[in-house]
Every structure is written in structure tokens, then in C-alpha cells.
Amino acid sequence: MEKKVVYFIEGDGIGAEVTAVALPVIEAAVRKAYGEEKRLEWRELLAGDKAYKETGEYLPQATLDALKQADLAIKGPLTTPVGAGIRSLNVTLRQTFDLYACIRPIRYFKGVDSPVKRPELTDMVVFRENTEDVYAGVEWSANSKEAVRLLEFLRDEMGADLDLSCGVGIKPISEKGSKRLVRRALAFAVAEGRKSVTLVHKGNIMKFTEGAFRSWGYDLAKEEFSDAVMTADEAKAGAKKPVLINDVIADAMFQQVLLYPGRYDVIATTNLNGDYISDALAAQVGGLGMAPGVNMGDSLAIYEATHGAAPDIAGQDKANPSSLVLSGAMMLRHMGWGEAADLMESAVEQAIADKKVTCDLALQMEGASEVGCKAFGELLVAKMG
Numbered sequence: 001m002e003k004k005v006v007y008f009i010e011g012d013g014i015g016a017e018v019t020a021v022a023l024p025v026i027e028a029a030v031r032k033a034y035g036e037e038k039r040l041e042w043r044e045l046l047a048g049d050k051a052y053k054e055t056g057e058y059l060p061q062a063t064l065d066a067l068k069q070a071d072l073a074i075k076g077p078l079t080t081p082v083g084a085g086i087r088s089l090n091v092t093l094r095q096t097f098d099l100y101a102c103i104r105p106i107r108y109f110k111g112v113d114s115p116v117k118r119p120e121l122t123d124m125v126v127f128r129e130n131t132e133d134v135y136a137g138v139e140w141s142a143n144s145k146e147a148v149r150l151l152e153f154l155r156d157e158m159g160a161d162l163d164l165s166c167g168v169g170i171k172p173i174s175e176k177g178s179k180r181l182v183r184r185a186l187a188f189a190v191a192e193g194r195k196s197v198t199l200v201h202k203g204n205i206m207k208f209t210e211g212a213f214r215s216w217g218y219d220l221a222k223e224e225f226s227d228a229v230m231t232a233d234e235a236k237a238g239a240k241k242p243v244l245i246n247d248v249i250a251d252a253m254f255q256q257v258l259l260y261p262g263r264y265d266v267i268a269t270t271n272l273n274g275d276y277i278s279d280a281l282a283a284q285v286g287g288l289g290m291a292p293g294v295n296m297g298d299s300l301a302i303y304e305a306t307h308g309a310a311p312d313i314a315g316q317d318k319a320n321p322s323s324l325v326l327s328g329a330m331m332l333r334h335m336g337w338g339e340a341a342d343l344m345e346s347a348v349e350q351a352i353a354d355k356k357v358t359c360d361l362a363l364q365m366e367g368a369s370e371v372g373c374k375a376f377g378e379l380l381v382a383k384m385g
Contacts, residue, residue: 002038004335007066011076012048013309014319014373019076021377022324025344026332028381033340047089048078059089067097073302074331076324077309090295090304091137094130099295099302100177101184102128104278105330111352112286113364121262122284125194127185128274129213130295132177135271139169173209173270175216182217183224184296185268189243190228197221197229199247200269200277213270214247221245250277257281282306289320289360292327294334301334303327317372320358322348325380347383351376 010019023042030038045063052058067073080088093099107123108114116122140147147168154160162168182199189197199218203211221229230241248256250273257264257280269277282291288307295302305323313319325348329341351357355368356379362370371379 001036003041004038004072005041005043005070006331007043007045007070007073009045009047009063009073009075009078010050011305011309012050012079013077013311013314015048015076015078015305015309016050017314017317017319017373018305018321018324021321021373022074022328025321025325025347025377025380026328026340028384029329029332029340029343029347030337032343032384033337038337038340045073047075047093059092064096067093067300067302071300072331072335073300074324074328075302075304077305077307079309079311088137091135093302094295095136097297097300097302098131099297099300100129100131101181101296102126102130102274102278102293103184103188103296104128104282104291104293104306106278106281106285106291108285109290109349109352111355111365112290112361113366114284114286116258116261116284118261119284122257122281124257124261124264124281125188125266126274126278126281127181127188127266127268128278129173129177129181129269129271130274131271132172132174133209133271134169134171135275136170136172138172140167142167171206171209173213175212178213178216179220182220182268185266186221186225186229186243186245189266190225194243194265196244196246196264197266197268198253198264199245200250200253200267200273201247202250202273203247204249210250210270210273217247217268218245253277254280257284278306286364287320287360288323289358290322290326292323292325292330294327294330301331303331317374318359319373320360321373321377322358325377343384344380347380350383351379 010016045066047059047063051060078089104126108119148164151162151164185197199214201210201214203214229243229245230239232246282288291306293306329344332341356371357368358376359370362368
């Protein structure tokens, strides 16, 4: 028997509910696909509110130590207070383990109502740089001595016209960080037979950060993928290569994915842009409840629900577990267990086609029957059986 250890973090809010549903669905898919030949061994790690209640820490050292030795984990959503309190646990995990690529495949499941006319044309994979940009957490509050000191330096030494009462943050974007993100996006596009990689940036305004991201992306394509990747100019000159690399200004991209989703395939972008664009794309195909994702580095991948902890509905059996279920399918596919991943994705498609869905989708689908989180998971298992 082939056995694979997978660590899991339950998460906060609805995390306990969606995790309790998703893990048995993943188990059922593995059993159905492989019988006794393959097995998963689940090991729980503590983080978030559950960890604090049991250990007095939101991110215990034991969890960090276990993840240092791991290659795979899956987690529910973790809560972070807005404006004050603990720093984002999600950001801490990404930076601690250098999980530099947030990868979110976004596609339409037939039967889900959508605010756009042709949602079935939406089939994109977003590669979001995950450790730099304004999410790096290098910032100081307004009127703090650190902020005033930095602002005085920028004013007096660098000639910046800034109000000394500002809160201030730093937007670091490096050549290393940009190139490794674009490298992963291009490698994925080539391996998966995707047609294009679009660099999304605001380089027309932020020329030395996001503009540099764009330039480094093109440089990387030329340096390492010249046999498989071509620019638009090369294509116009008659080049015939499998993958086209191009770029679009971030605000224009929001319009483009609404009007012409079929034109875009793989997106590589900076941290903040990626956060926005992946959520906007998810809205086109049914919302974050249908959007899987992974935060991936060179040695560790943490698959996770892309939605928040939704404490307002926690404990009410209303949550849609599909995001975590589909993230589990991504994980299995990454492991090479694609047959089990196919079963899970097909089960979600069948449940939606039958219009037996959780409340978030039922509100969008005419004639749908609403089921609870637990019942939806049981339905998915039955669809595979």
C-alpha cells in the first residue's frame, strides 16, 4: 500500500465544518479510485482560534516544526482581526515557508448562475506572487515615531512631498521574487498545453515596482523559455510557438476578463493585483465557495479554501465546502493521483447539475434545492459511489 501523510489545519469559523466535510470526500475519492492500493494518513496541526484555546498561541511552534518537515498540507480559513491585533496567520505561513506562489484555477461549473453572459468561457489559472508587494507587512501607523522618522527621511533626503502625519507602508518587488513566480506560471502553461501567459501589472504608474515585474517577466521568458514561449511581436513576425506571453494593465484587465474571458488563460501578477483579480474571477463562476487554491513554495504546498472564516454562519451547517473539496482535488492531482481528483470534480459537477447545493449557490440558481454543508458532502460521496 502507498501511504501519504497529509497535515491539516481545521481553521476558524466555518473551517471546522468545511474541513469535516472535505476530508471524508477526499478519502472516498481515494478509496474509489485505488481500493487498498493508496491511502492518506491525516495529521492535525493547530493554528488560529483552536490553537489559542488549547495552547495560548495562535501559531504554535509545534505546528511550524511539523510544517518544516512536510511537503503537503491542507487548511481551512483562518481569521485575522482588521486594523489591530495579531498579524495575518495566512501571511505569516506564506512568508515563514516562502510559499511564493498563490495558484488559483478558476473555471465554470455548468448550472451555476453567473452575473456574466458567457461564464463558461472563464477558464483561467491565476499565479499570484505571495511574499512581496504591500502584503509584505512593512508598514507603520500614522504619527508613530517610526512613520515620522521614515517620512522625514523621504522628505528631507529624497525630496518626496509627504504629509508627516501619514501612515506609511513599503511596496517591495524584487527581480528574484518576480522571476520565480513567472517561471512557475510559464512552466505550468507549457506543461499543461495552455496557450498564453498574461502579466498583469500597474507598471504605467508604479514603474519601478510593477513595471519592473513586467520587464523581469519578459526577461525570464526570453532567458529560460525561448523555445516554447513567444511575445506578441514575435507572433506578428511569424513565430510559431506553443505559448504566447503578453501583458495587460491591471485596471484594464478587470474589464477584459468580464468582456472577453476566453482570451485569457494563465495570469501571472503581483500580490495585491492577484488578490483582487482572483476574487473577481471567482465571482464570475459562482463565488469564492467554488474557488480552490494553493500556496506553494519549492518544498511545501498548503492547499486551502480561498474564502474567509465567515463567523456569521459558523455552526449553522450553511457553508459551501466546495472550495476546500476542490483544493483537495488540486492536492491529489499534484501528488499524481489524478483519477481520484477527477472523481471529486465530477461529483461537484453532478451535484450542481442536480441543483442540490448549499445556500450560497441555491440563492443564485432557479429551482435549486438547498442542502446543508454536511449533506452536500454526503451527496458528493454518493456521486462517486
